[in-house]
Amino acid sequence: MSDTVLLAIGTRKGLWIATSTDDRATWKLSGPHHAMTGVYSVAIDTRRETPRLLAGVSSEHFGPTVAVSDDLGATWREPERPPIAFPESTGVSLERVWQLAPGPAAEPDVVYAGTQPSALFRSADGGLTYEFVQSLWDHPHREEWGAGYGGQAIHTVLPHPADPASVLVAMSSGGVYRTDDALASWRPANSGLRAYFLPDQYPEFGQCVHKIARHPAHPDRYFLQNHHGVYRSDDGAESWTSIADGLPSDFGFAMAVHPARPEVIYTFPLVADVDRFPPEGRCRVYRSEDAGSTWTALTEGLPQEDFWTTVMRDALCVDDSDPGGVYFGSRSGAVYASRDQGDSWRCVAANLPDVLSVRAAVV
Amino acid sequence: MRVRVLVPGVLRGVTDGAAHLDVDVAEPATLGALFDVLAVRYPLLERRLRTERAELRRYVNVYVDGEECRRIGGAGARLAEDAEVLILPSIAGG
Numbered sequence: 001m002s003d004t005v006l007l008a009i010g011t012r013k014g015l016w017i018a019t020s021t022d023d024r025a026t027w028k029l030s031g032p033h034h035a036m037t038g039v040y041s042v043a044i045d046t047r048r049e050t051p052r053l054l055a056g057v058s059s060e061h062f063g064p065t066v067a068v069s070d071d072l073g074a075t076w077r078e079p080e081r082p083p084i085a086f087p088e089s090t091g092v093s094l095e096r097v098w099q100l101a102p103g104p105a106a107e108p109d110v111v112y113a114g115t116q117p118s119a120l121f122r123s124a125d126g127g128l129t130y131e132f133v134q135s136l137w138d139h140p141h142r143e144e145w146g147a148g149y150g151g152q153a154i155h156t157v158l159p160h161p162a163d164p165a166s167v168l169v170a171m172s173s174g175g176v177y178r179t180d181d182a183l184a185s186w187r188p189a190n191s192g193l194r195a196y197f198l199p200d201q202y203p204e205f206g207q208c209v210h211k212i213a214r215h216p217a218h219p220d221r222y223f224l225q226n227h228h229g230v231y232r233s234d235d236g237a238e239s240w241t242s243i244a245d246g247l248p249s250d251f252g253f254a255m256a257v258h259p260a261r262p263e264v265i266y267t268f269p270l271v272a273d274v275d276r277f278p279p280e281g282r283c284r285v286y287r288s289e290d291a292g293s294t295w296t297a298l299t300e301g302l303p304q305e306d307f308w309t310t311v312m313r314d315a316l317c318v319d320d321s322d323p324g325g326v327y328f329g330s331r332s333g334a335v336y337a338s339r340d341q342g343d344s345w346r347c348v349a350a351n352l353p354d355v356l357s358v359r360a361a362v363v
Numbered sequence: 364m365r366v367r368v369l370v371p372g373v374l375r376g377v378t379d380g381a382a383h384l385d386v387d388v389a390e391p392a393t394l395g396a397l398f399d400v401l402a403v404r405y406p407l408l409e410r411r412l413r414t415e416r417a418e419l420r421r422y423v424n425v426y427v428d429g430e431e432c433r434r435i436g437g438a439g440a441r442l443a444e445d446a447e448v449l450i451l452p453s454i455a456g457g
Contacts, residue, residue, distance in 0.1 A: 061422040061452040062374070062411035080406045085415040093414035 003362045005319060006072060007327055007348065008053060009335055010039030010357035015055055017073040018348050024325050024339040027348045033073055043100040044361040045127065046320060047108045051363045054111065054127045056097025064096050066113065068127055072363060084113055084121050084130045090137065092117050099314070100127065101157040107164050114154030118145055118171050122183070136169070136177065139186050141205050148172030148208060155313060156209070161216035168212070168237060172227065175207040178237055192240035194229050211255040211313045215262035223265050223292065225255040227273060232292050243292025248279040254316035258341065259324040263291045266318070266326060266342060268311040276310055283307040285316075285328065287342045301345035302336060312356055319360035329355025364392055366446040368401070370408070373452060377407035388442060394427060395438030397448060412450065422453045
């Protein structure tokens with residue numbers, strides 16, 4: 001019997017959970033969970049004996065929270081105290097949880113949350129409650145961090161897979177920052193990243209980063225989708241070089257690394273920031289099998305005409321298996337899965353609300 | 364003194380299904396003081412109504428004996444004995 005693959009699909013109006021027990025050939029969909037909330041972040045923490053689902057949900061009426069499920073989404077709970085709350089000294093309130101990132105294997109109860117306004121929170125109880133990371137908030141650059149179209153937020157959190165003292169975060173209109181001293185201090189890590197919209201196009205910070213991915217077997221190598229620009233770093237984010245050649249456009253939001261092949265990456269190009277459509281209205285995931293040196297368009301099973309929607313920054317993911325599944329969802333509510341590393345795709349769901357986040361794992 | 368909080372259906376999941384809550388508030392009773400009591404007795408309800416800065420959420424409307432609370436002082440709105448505090452989500456979104 002095949003393993004069960006769980007695909008969590010966060011949308012603008014709730015969370016859907018798709019499960020497959022036949023190697024991703026067919027899917028059973030349940031939902032909406034957390035109906036009428038925007039699920040901007042979702043995580044599947046497989047470090048626990050029983051996998052834990054975490055969802056950052058935002059109600060337009062009743063605000064944001066983080067809910068967890070220890071029965072694969074059948075029931076959800078949240079603590080009595082707010083899971084994430086800004087200290088009074090900040091003068092601000094939590095607006096949205098953009099990222100939930102389980103920590104390294106050596107810290108099985110650590111989960112990080114990236115929020116709007118731009119801040120980092122750390123949980124030491126498996127993602128139930130979180131503590132404010134004051135050091136990032138106190139960074140002297142913070143006053144100059146801008147807000148992208150989606151708001152000012154830490155949307156990417158990448159804990160080092162082996163070194164609990166090292167964490168990298170990223171934001172739009174702010175750039176990349178990293179700590180190597182267990183959250184005590186932070187430094188910008190944007191050398192080589194272009195900010196075409198600023199007078200100084202290669203500033204110390206202020207870049208509009210959309211998503212960064214890293215393979216756990218190569219923790220010093222990062223892949224980055226920028227607000228125009230696709231980059232790789234081979235030196236722990238000390239410097240970045242372009243890998244956009246071969247793509248139809250260097251604009252897009254998503255980036256993912258294959259779970260078993262660290263050289264294999266995926267992105268979903270859009271024409272430009274002023275023209276946010278897939279080139280030619282064709283739904284194409286682009287894959288590189290050589291860490292960004294060359295790119296191939298993946299089209300089999302995907303709409304090749306009149307596809308005028310987009311894939312958001314956290315709406316493209318891989319699962320944790322070998323050879324691994326690849327998944328993405330669109331703002332038009334379509335979700336596709338590939339069980340052959342992107343060579344071909346099948347539709348998991350066609351008419352959901354706007355897909356904001358997807359995460360998958362073998363459970 | 365005691366006031367009655369009327370809970371909309373969409374929030375009864377955090378009040379064990381209760382459609383109304385009878386809450387004792389110390390005098391002089393204000394809407395803010397009522398929310399402070401709710402934060403202790405029904406924390407999941409209270410934080411859906413107020414931010415961590417104790418500000419009423421933008422798309423939550425609260426009526427005190429039929430008056431929209433923002434017109435009568437917001438958190439400082441006075442509550443009379445047996446006041447009826449009606450919580451309603453505003454019309455928003457699509």
